[in-house]
Amino acid sequence: MAQSTSASMKFLLLVLTILCGTLSLENIKLISCLGHLDHSHDHAGCLDIEREALLKFKQGVTDPSGRLSSWDRGEDCCKWRGITCNNTTGRVVEIKLSNPWPENALSGEINSSLLALKDLNYLELSMNDFGGAQIPDFIASLEKLWCLNLSGLSFGGAIPPSLGNLSRLKYLDLHDVFSLQSNESDLNWLPGLSSLEYLNLGGWDLGKAAENWLQPVNRLPSLLELHLSGCALSNLPQSLPFINFTSLLVLDLSNNGFGAKLPNWLFDLRRLTHLDLHSNYFQALPEAIANLDSLQKLDLSQNNIGGQLPRNLGKLCSLQSLVLSTNNFVGEITDFINSFSNCSNISLETLDLGYNGFTGNLPDSLGYFQSLKYLQLWKNSFQGSIPESIGNLSSIEELNLSYNQMSGDFPRSLGQLKTLRAVDMSENEWEGVITEDHLVNLSSLEEVKIFKNSPNISLFFDISSNWVPPFQLTYIEIRSCKLGPKFPPWLKNQSHLTDVILNNARISDAIPNWFWQLNLSLNKLDVAYNQISGRVPNSFRFNSHATVDLSSNRYEGPLPIWSSNVTMLYLRDNQFSGPIPPNIGELMPSLTDLDISSNSLSGRIPLSIGKHVDLTTLVISNNQLVGEIPHFWDNNPFLYIVDMSNNSLSGTIPRSMGSLMFIEFLILSKNNLSGELPSLRNCTRLFSLDLGDNQLSGNLPTWIGESMASLMILRLRSNFFSGDIPPQICGLSNLHILDLSHNSLSGHIPLCIGNLSGLKSRLTEKDTVTYQGRLQIVAKGRVLEYDSTLYLVNSLDLSDNNLSGEIPLELTSLIQLGTLNLSMNHLTGTIPFKIGNFEWLETLDLSMNNLSGPIPQTMSSLTFLNHLNLSYNNLSGKIPTTTQFQTLDDPSIYQGNTGLCGDPLPKECVGSDQKPDQSPAHDGDGNGGALEKLGLIIGVVVGFFVGFWGVCGTLIVKESWREAYFGFVDTVKNKVMVFFRTMFVKERAPWDY
Ligand SMILES: *[C@@H]1O[C@H](CO)[C@@H](O)[C@H](O)[C@H]1NC(C)=O
Ligand SMILES: *[C@@H]1O[C@H](CO)[C@@H](O)[C@H](O)[C@H]1NC(C)=O
Secondary structure (H helix, E strand, O other), X not given: OOOOOOHHHHHHHHHHHXXXXXXXXXXXXXXXXXXXXXXXXXXXXXXXXXXXXHHHXXXXXXXXXXXXXXXXXXXXXXXXXXXXXXXXXXXXXXXXXXXXXXXXXXXXXXXXXHHHOOOOOEEEOOOOEEEEOOOOHHHHHOXXXXXXXXXXXXXXXXXXXXXXXXXXXXXXXXXXXXXXXXXXXXXXXXXXXXOOOEXXXXXXXXXXXXXXXXXXXXXXXXXXXXXXXXXXXXXXXXXXXXXXXXXXXXXEOOOOOOEEOOOHHHHHOOOOOEEEOOOOEEOOOOHHHHHOOOOOEEEOOOOOOEEEOOHHHHHOOOOOEEEOOOOEEEEEHXXXXXOOOOOOOOOOOEEEOOOOEEEEEOOHHHHHOOOOOEEEOOOOEEEEOOOXXXXXXXXXXXXXXXXXEEEEOOOHHHHHOOOOOEEEOOOOEEOEEEOHHHOOOOOOOOEEEEEOOOOOOOEEEOOOOOOOOOOOOOEEEEEOOEOOOOOOHHHOOOOOOOEEEEEOOOOOOXXXXXXXXXXXXXXXXXXXXXXXXXXXXXXXXXXXXXXXXXXXOEEEEOOOOOOOOEEEEEOOXXXXXXXXXXXXXXXXXXXXXXXXXXXXXXXXXXXXXXXXXXXXXXXXXXXXXXXXXXXXXXHOOOOOEEEOOOOEEEEOOOHHHHHOOOOOEEEOOOOEEEEOOOOOOOOXXXXXXXXXXXXXXXXXXXXXXXXXXXXXXXXXXXXXXXXXXXXXXXXXXXXXXXXXXXXXXEEEOOHHHHHOHHHHOOOOOOOOOOOOEEEEEEEOOEEEEEEEEEXXXXXXXOOOOEEEEEOOHHHHHOOOOOEEEOOOOEEEOEOOHXXXXXOOOOEEEOOOOOOEEOOOHHHHHOOOOOEEEOOOOXXXXXXXXXXXXXXXXXXXXXXXXXXXXXXXXXXXXXXXXXXXXXOOOOOXXXXXXXXHHHHHHHHHHHHHHHHHHHHHOOOEEEOOOOOOOOOOOOOOOOOOOOOOHHHHHHHHHHHHO
């Protein structure tokens, strides 16, 4: 899982890093309360009273790994593990029971018997499971304490103010004391700790100290380290009358709500070596930062800091770590690099400028930063090629140039980076050829990522088949680069691989046997989008939570099934045949995602799929599956995508599908399902319900409108539904596609149709849900397959039913409609004159009804209209002559309206008879019967294509290529709405051929 390192995972890691920020602070802890006592065992032996106290303490402790077992042996408690005595007095002075391994944690309460240890000066219980309602008060009576470390325990309540009595305390660490019910704490007790050198209250809610938290801190003259990460503080006073804590070396105020400016007093803390302000809301970095010339570590990541970097930042020659990622910095990288030119010695080891707006080419002078170990330049706007001088970075371990606009060849000097362990070159515009020379000395290399999310390939590997690499990779991700046609032979000696992603790499080989025999145990195997043929062995090992993606290849034979461990299995678009193994549920019990669509699978859906209790995604569409849909759906409570479309499933939709409480996409279209719908009333989260192209019958259920408030797509076309359209449907206020066409619905179009407020708003990238599927598109005569990102455009299709009555005026309030199809009904009355309200309408089909009256002039304002069909009604009058209508010049779209005249019809209009158009008119003859018939046929054909393109034409296909259901979308902020091609089953014919 951790290794499925796409950028989204990176983002996740980033988030985790923020969350765990307070833990990682341990790294920059300079001071620790190391014991200053000699651990000599030549001592006086412990006092009875103290031994009793310790034994009583132990009684209250659960000790799963026997860490305190030595406490049962011998009378001399000074020899017990974790206990230190003064060798003169024999009194216990130290208890050190901090715990590095979670499974060894001691738990229970901290017994107040410890009070008997009168000389205890050191108490360290961190990272155990001790807990309670609050930090016990008695600790404040251990008045000789100079070190108290309770970090990582779990106490509720607030920090007891009595701790302020511990006037000898030098070291106080209470960070990450997690509890569900910790109350806001104040800091008024702090000034009592006049000797304090180290203070860490990370993670405590200091809301009660909020306004004045700095004053008590400022009264600690000996303070060297202050850690207040994640303390829910937001007020950072801009000025202080005096500063008392000028001896401060380490200041960590990360993960709070501090905003706007860095305060002036900060720049007077001239001894600071570590400053961590990450994850706040600071907006600017002033020049004064250069005053802090002792700084070794500066972390300003995850703020809102914009503008150029201070010119004098390069004065901080002592910097070892500069982390500025995830801000809005701009400016030329060259200026920044060159600003360090005055340093006699550059000691920078970590430079993280990721996720900013830096620009320019990487300069040659980058090569002077020879101490660099971690160079993170991802997600900026860097251009140009990698400078040859990169080869001088002789300490580099991690290099991340991903998500820039860099281009050109890789320099050969890259191959000299002996220390390079991880490299990420993804999402740039690289060109050229990678040869052995680029890799020749990369003897430390373990992780390689070069991917693009677009299918175009401009980077080629040309590596001789007998080359033996100097590295042992664990992670390789190469996508949209040419590795093939052979499966890379240089992987032959790579026996440490855990993640193999060779996606869209133009491999047309079979995967050779030596690969399967490498004895790997993989987290991820992704060779999708190649032309790999052959069969897949069943004997291959995967780690738990593994992902296997063999989609879009030419694999054949039976479906490969790997025992246990695999959780995501994508085998779509291959030539797998035969049945779905009947025991798939027993063999792969951990599956969460199964996509075996678009193969040649036959037989029935095995009952054992019901045993996949963790299944969230089940996509078995586009196969030749037969039989009934099994009734196991009560067992799969977490399913949110079910797509079984385009098979030959028959029988009814099982009642148990109604128990899929989390289902969001239910796609059963293009099967032979019949009977009435079971109640799906509890499927309240549905975004898309597509049951089109079946033989379902009965009335449209009212629960669709009553309980599916999130529904965006309702597609029931081409079934045998009858009866009225229930007015409850008008309650679907998020609906953007309503397709009830080709049924036997009767009655009027409900007047409340104007309540479908989704059709009054446009979907934008921002406010829609994420859903990824695929779409086949014919372009340039070929069927291309995309995992596409589609933007929905609103569509209402009620065509080919028995609807009667007038077109309700209310319908014209759905002003964001892109497609309106009411053709092939029995609608009467006139075309509403407000039809001009549909400012985005592209497709309008009202053909084959009984509409009468004129074509409203207002239709001239439909500037996006490019597909119109009004044929076979009783419309009359002159066809409008505006520019808009001149482009709709196919006579067939007006055919079969005997009263219509004017261009493009051959029938000219006769003077004043012709309303409402006042323009001069000419007489014209009616058409012969034969011609009229021909017109009907043309009209129907045109109508079909209008309907088809009306939907397709309004979908903007964004070629965000080839990411599966859980693939990466670069839009962390901008979620996008995508949906299955199967939505368009009916329309697929023209795309497929
Ligand atoms: C006590 O420890 C000190 C060092 O801390 C050592 O010099 C001294 O000899 C020890 N005294 C006895 C009595 O063992
Ligand atoms: C041990 O205790 C004696 C007596 O209280 C004290 O003088 C001495 O400093 C202590 N030794 C250490 C190493 O603290």
